[in-house]
Amino acid sequence: MNSCFKGVLVAAMALTVAACAPFPTPHGEPTRVPPPPIDTPPSERTERPLPPPPVQIIPQQKIADPAEVAVAGLLHDAWGHYQRDNYDAAIAVAERAQRLDARNPEVYLVLASSYLAQAQLNLAEQLVRKGIAFSGSDSGMRSRLQQVLGQIEARTR
Amino acid sequence: MAAGRKRKRTKSGRKSPGRWWRWLVIGTLLGIIVASVGVVLLDLLIRAKFTGSKWALPAHVYSRSLDLYPGQSLRQERFVWELQQLGYRSSSTINSAGEYRISGNQVQLYLRAFRFWDGDETARYVAATFSGGTLSRLTNQQGQPLPLVRLEPLLIGGIYPEQVEDRIPVRMEQLPPYLADALIAVEDREFYRHHGISLKGISRAMLSNLHSGKMAQGGSTITQQLVKNFYLNNQRTLSRKALEAVMAILLEWHYSKTEILETYINEVYLGQAGKRAIHGFGLASQHYFRQPLRELDIHQVALLVGMVKGASYYDPWRNGERALQRRNLVINIMAERQLIDAQQAARAERTPLGISAHPGTDSNPFPAYLELVKRQLREDYQDRDLRNEGLRVFTNFDPQVQRQLEESVTAQIGAVERDYRLAKNTLETAAVVVRVGTGDVLALAGGRQAGFAGFNRALDASRSVGSTLKPAVYLAALEQPRRYTLATLVSDAPVSFPIAGNAPWEPRNYDRTNHGDVPLYRALAQSYNQATARLGMELGVSSVVDVIRRLGYEQSLPEVPALTLGGVTMTPLDVAGIYHTIAADGFYTQLRAINSVYTVDNQPLKRYPYNVEQRFSPQAMHLLHYALQSVVREGTGKGVYRWLPQSMVVAGKTGTSNGQRDSWFSGYSGNYLSVVWMGRDDNEKMPVTGGTGALRVWAELMARLDNQPFPFTRPEGVVYHWVDPGSGSLTEEGCAGAHYLPFVVGSEPQLHSPCYRRQTPDVVDWLKGVLNW
Numbered sequence: 001m002n003s004c005f006k007g008v009l010v011a012a013m014a015l016t017v018a019a020c021a022p023f024p025t026p027h028g029e030p031t032r033v034p035p036p037p038i039d040t041p042p043s044e045r046t047e048r049p050l051p052p053p054p055v056q057i058i059p060q061q062k063i064a065d066p067a068e069v070a071v072a073g074l075l076h077d078a079w080g081h082y083q084r085d086n087y088d089a090a091i092a093v094a095e096r097a098q099r100l101d102a103r104n105p106e107v108y109l110v111l112a113s114s115y116l117a118q119a120q121l122n123l124a125e126q127l128v129r130k131g132i133a134f135s136g137s138d139s140g141m142r143s144r145l146q147q148v149l150g151q152i153e154a155r156t157r
Numbered sequence: 158m159a160a161g162r163k164r165k166r167t168k169s170g171r172k173s174p175g176r177w178w179r180w181l182v183i184g185t186l187l188g189i190i191v192a193s194v195g196v197v198l199l200d201l202l203i204r205a206k207f208t209g210s211k212w213a214l215p216a217h218v219y220s221r222s223l224d225l226y227p228g229q230s231l232r233q234e235r236f237v238w239e240l241q242q243l244g245y246r247s248s249s250t251i252n253s254a255g256e257y258r259i260s261g262n263q264v265q266l267y268l269r270a271f272r273f274w275d276g277d278e279t280a281r282y283v284a285a286t287f288s289g290g291t292l293s294r295l296t297n298q299q300g301q302p303l304p305l306v307r308l309e310p311l312l313i314g315g316i317y318p319e320q321v322e323d324r325i326p327v328r329m330e331q332l333p334p335y336l337a338d339a340l341i342a343v344e345d346r347e348f349y350r351h352h353g354i355s356l357k358g359i360s361r362a363m364l365s366n367l368h369s370g371k372m373a374q375g376g377s378t379i380t381q382q383l384v385k386n387f388y389l390n391n392q393r394t395l396s397r398k399a400l401e402a403v404m405a406i407l408l409e410w411h412y413s414k415t416e417i418l419e420t421y422i423n424e425v426y427l428g429q430a431g432k433r434a435i436h437g438f439g440l441a442s443q444h445y446f447r448q449p450l451r452e453l454d455i456h457q458v459a460l461l462v463g464m465v466k467g468a469s470y471y472d473p474w475r476n477g478e479r480a481l482q483r484r485n486l487v488i489n490i491m492a493e494r495q496l497i498d499a500q501q502a503a504r505a506e507r508t509p510l511g512i513s514a515h516p517g518t519d520s521n522p523f524p525a526y527l528e529l530v531k532r533q534l535r536e537d538y539q540d541r542d543l544r545n546e547g548l549r550v551f552t553n554f555d556p557q558v559q560r561q562l563e564e565s566v567t568a569q570i571g572a573v574e575r576d577y578r579l580a581k582n583t584l585e586t587a588a589v590v591v592r593v594g595t596g597d598v599l600a601l602a603g604g605r606q607a608g609f610a611g612f613n614r615a616l617d618a619s620r621s622v623g624s625t626l627k628p629a630v631y632l633a634a635l636e637q638p639r640r641y642t643l644a645t646l647v648s649d650a651p652v653s654f655p656i657a658g659n660a661p662w663e664p665r666n667y668d669r670t671n672h673g674d675v676p677l678y679r680a681l682a683q684s685y686n687q688a689t690a691r692l693g694m695e696l697g698v699s700s701v702v703d704v705i706r707r708l709g710y711e712q713s714l715p716e717v718p719a720l721t722l723g724g725v726t727m728t729p730l731d732v733a734g735i736y737h738t739i740a741a742d743g744f745y746t747q748l749r750a751i752n753s754v755y756t757v758d759n760q761p762l763k764r765y766p767y768n769v770e771q772r773f774s775p776q777a778m779h780l781l782h783y784a785l786q787s788v789v790r791e792g793t794g795k796g797v798y799r800w801l802p803q804s805m806v807v808a809g810k811t812g813t814s815n816g817q818r819d820s821w822f823s824g825y826s827g828n829y830l831s832v833v834w835m836g837r838d839d840n841e842k843m844p845v846t847g848g849t850g851a852l853r854v855w856a857e858l859m860a861r862l863d864n865q866p867f868p869f870t871r872p873e874g875v876v877y878h879w880v881d882p883g884s885g886s887l888t889e890e891g892c893a894g895a896h897y898l899p900f901v902v903g904s905e906p907q908l909h910s911p912c913y914r915r916q917t918p919d920v921v922d923w924l925k926g927v928l929n930w
Contacts, residue, residue: 056896056897057783057786057787057790057869057897058877058897059779059869059870059871059877059899060806060866060868060869060870061870062868062870063868066226066227066228066229066230066291067226067228067229068228069226069227069228069304070224070226070227070304070305073304073305074305077276088764089275089276091766092274092275092764093275093276095595095766095767096224096275098594098595098767099224099592099595099597100224100226102592102593102594102595102741102828103594103868111767123768123769126744126769126770126771127769129744129771130744130769130771133742133744133771133775133872136870
């Protein structure tokens with residue numbers, strides 16, 4: 001009985017709290033939407049129903065990309081080309097990986113390393129910066145990208 | 158002297174038999190010399206054209222190749238559609254390249270071999286299993302998992318002169334079984350025995366012509382036919398026949414039977430696609446069956462061989478029954494000559510013609526995109542090379558995205574016209590779709606009518622962008638975190654800016670209402686003109702110009718106050734370039750339609766590699782992403798969630814020009830950026846805004862695409878705080894109107910709202926206290 005009472009009380013309170021939840025209130029309706037044509041009843045209009053109230057915009061954690069395994073295989077191949085000094089092939093394969101997951105920092109590590117080997121230092125530096133932007137909490141990847149950046153800076157001095 | 162003249166006259170007057178002989182000999186010798194010179198010249202002509210590149214080959218343009226991997230968002234129906242576009246054949250058994258079979262939620266196929274820039278894809282069996290809009294499993298014939306495979310690209314067009322012969326050259330080793338033998342059996346049984354001309358054939362033709370009283374039959378060998386098609390014309394005169402015979406003998410003298418037959422197979426006329434003449438079996442196979450030549454079956458080979466006699470007369474689309482009879486005749490000849498057995502012949506005869514519903518060589522099914530490809534190619538190649546060298550151009554065009562774009566345009570532009578009681582075809586539209594991060598242009602709509610090669614609005618309609626450009630003003634502000642944050646209050650009171658020699662510039666809000674002090678993010682979300690103009694003028698027009706330039710717009714900009722509200726014209730492609738820099742976190746990349754170019758021999762010629770330059774800080778871009786999400790969550794763009802689920806994180810901006818002459822929506826998800834313009838070609842007013850016009854096409858398109866949510870991850874150097882938007886001060890979660898806003902570290906508000914200090918206990922703790930848990 002006690003647990004039942006608690007349950008009912010919790011549910012009631014949760015509903016009350018939810019009802020009073022401070023959803024941010026937009027400053028009136030969007031200003032640029034004109035009223036629908038007067039002679040067209042709403043039911044005949046092809047616009048869809050209004051969306052539910054706005055929700056808070058919050059930053060997200062990086063989620064694994066479904067192409068992770070495929071990209072890993074391509075990057076393995078790209079590194080293979082790189083090791084054999086076949087930089088054009090390494091770049092081509094890394095770009096294919098980029099098309100599957102443009103936010104994978106290792107893509108930019110391969111590209112930057114290959115362009116560095118081809119003495120295209122400006123592009124290599126920009127690619128490192130892009131890789132760093134996507135490395136998030138992956139300190140190992142960030143460190144490898146920083147190493148390439150160090151090599152670029154050493155060659156531009 | 159007079160005696161001499163007399164003597165001469167006497168000599169010339171006397172005609173002795175010896176002198177006649179002398180003239181005859183001289184004449185014969187001269188004839189031989191002239192004939193020899195003629196033969197030598199013919200020989201030179203024959204060799205000059207036969208050696209090296211024989212034909213002017215137009216450049217052929219291909220789409221991207223579809224990568225397949227487990228976990229990929231891909232609906233089974235769309236995958237099968239792509240197989241069909243590529244000419245894969247539905248089959249009960251999967252034995253050879255180009256066949257597929259649907260078995261419930263699994264599609265089994267035999268991939269075709271293809272040479273890509275970065276490696277070869279071999280022909281092999283693949284089974285793709287689908288569940289809930291996802292490619293869940295990819296296995297080989299032994300059931301072992303495959304991490305990644307790709308389909309070959311789709312031929313999407315070519316670059317042709319006004320009138321042209323088109324062909325896909327093939328080598329003998331690329332021919333399907335039976336083709337060469339069937340051709341010889343039907344066209345020239347003595348091919349391997351004669352030396353260019355067949356006396357037997359000529360005698361037979363002469364008898365027939367005498368009998369009919371006209372030049373009906375030529376008795377031509379394959380070599381003679383080749384000479385006629387390759388070097389001469391269709392005249393049926395004896396002199397031309399003689400010339401043809403001499404040239405045929407010369408051709409056989411210099412070249413092997415295999416070389417002659419291969420050239421014939423690539424030269425012969427086999428149909429017409431508009432102004433384009435279809436030459437050779439390679440292209441004919443694509444034209445009639447949408448299949449590579451090597452995959453053709455007996456009945457298909459027989460149809461094409463039969464059409465050599467008269468491609469127009471036996472056109473299978475126009476004269477199906479006649480083509481069927483001719484095909485079956487060829488099948489019978491093949492059986493007679495024991496190229497196939499009776500069982501194969503019977504089966505082939507029973508098979509329908511099997512031609513594709515539409516020609517597989519539509520020269521320009523995607524004219525808007527092809528125009529972009531041509532423009533980018535012309536930066537590196539001369540027109541002559543593009544029309545003659547047979548270049549193979551691989552693009553980033555995505556037929557799946559294009560299909561969804563065309564359907565979205567068709568559905569929504571008509572719906573907008575109906576909803577606003579506009580006459581049909583009042584509105585026009587243009588759209589660009591780009592892959593976020595790579596800058597690959599995936600699809601393009603140049604107008605409302607897909608496939609119509611008219612005015613390409615995506616590339617050439619320079620229209621007023623209006624509020625589309627406002628993010629540049631806010632980005633200029635957010636790059637100065639010490640002065641501006643998303644919580645900074647901006648006055649939306651009426652503004653007036655003096656203009657030298659002119660009336661002051663006094664922009665007004667769309668709703669003619671003043672909204673007081675509003676936080677920066679909300680001013681953008683609601684697209685307030687007064688607040689934005691004030692902010693832009695505080696920053697200085699030159700700062701805004703600088704940001705627009707860094708976003709990627711390279712053409713001239715008017716440095717006037719109206720620029721802060723988008724008082725400039727741009728094309729949809731220009732706007733896509735700007736928004737791509739935003740979607741790609743401040744990294745500029747030139748938009749690319751072309752991936753790589755190969756020679757006609759499939760040798761890599763040029764790549765168009767990815768290039769990038771960081772132009773904005775990750776912190777400023779994160780704040781702008783937030784503000785652009787506010788546009789679609791609570792601002793002028795919130796209509797997008799009529800189409801998209803709430804879980805789909807997207808960001809974007811509406812745009813409406815003065816007098817509602819242009820309606821724009823530009824926005825991005827995790828993988829796609831789309832820019833849509835809607836308006837009238839006569840630049841007249843419309844009853845729609847960015848939020849009620851272009852937005853609908855954009856949202857429908859994004860709902861149709863396999864989108865990934867925009868990955869809105871917090872970069873280093875950004876912190877989040879709860880803020881009271883009314884005052885711009887710090888507050889607490891749960892306080893009225895509190896917004897969770899990002900700040901560049903060090904730029905957080907210093908003031909606290911009253912609610913900040915009245916921290917309420919956590920609801921769960923309070924409940925636990927009440928219930929003594």
